[in-house]
Amino acid sequence: MITSKLKTALAADLRQVWDLVTDVGRYPQWRSDLDRVEVLNRTVFMEYARDGAVTKFTVTRVDPYARWEFDMESSHMTGHWTGVFRQRGAGTVIDFTEQVTAKKLWMKPFVKLYLKRHQTQFAADLRKALER
Numbered sequence: 001m002i003t004s005k006l007k008t009a010l011a012a013d014l015r016q017v018w019d020l021v022t023d024v025g026r027y028p029q030w031r032s033d034l035d036r037v038e039v040l041n042r043t044v045f046m047e048y049a050r051d052g053a054v055t056k057f058t059v060t061r062v063d064p065y066a067r068w069e070f071d072m073e074s075s076h077m078t079g080h081w082t083g084v085f086r087q088r089g090a091g092t093v094i095d096f097t098e099q100v101t102a103k104k105l106w107m108k109p110f111v112k113l114y115l116k117r118h119q120t121q122f123a124a125d126l127r128k129a130l131e132r
Helices: 014-022 024-030 105-131
Strands: 002-010 034-039 044-049 054-063 067-074 077-088 091-102
Touching: 002 105, 014 024, 014 067, 014 077, 014 091, 014 105, 024 034, 024 044, 024 105, 091 105
Parallel strands: none
Antiparallel strands: 002 091, 034 044, 044 054, 054 067, 067 077, 077 091
């Protein structure tokens, strides 16, 4: 299993950050890596990336304005994502952790780089969306 972490401070209120991150139906409006999202029910959604990758997400824990977790699965990997949200002054600190297992052995060396790039892009897109 490979773990990748992202911790960063955002210049936005906790509720604003939480509402944006957990409203998956709005992801295509602000995430540069996605083509579309299909919300199947309250706990399951599918992301369709611009590169053609499809990932299924199953929400496993919701502590409003504090913690959000889900399992994820694609044709290349399975894993778990944990997002912790904390108010700091007028801003918010997010602490995201992804734990992923590659389904194919040859992919293992590339997973850490992929996760780091994905997390960096997510944070950049999130910052930009919060500035609007």
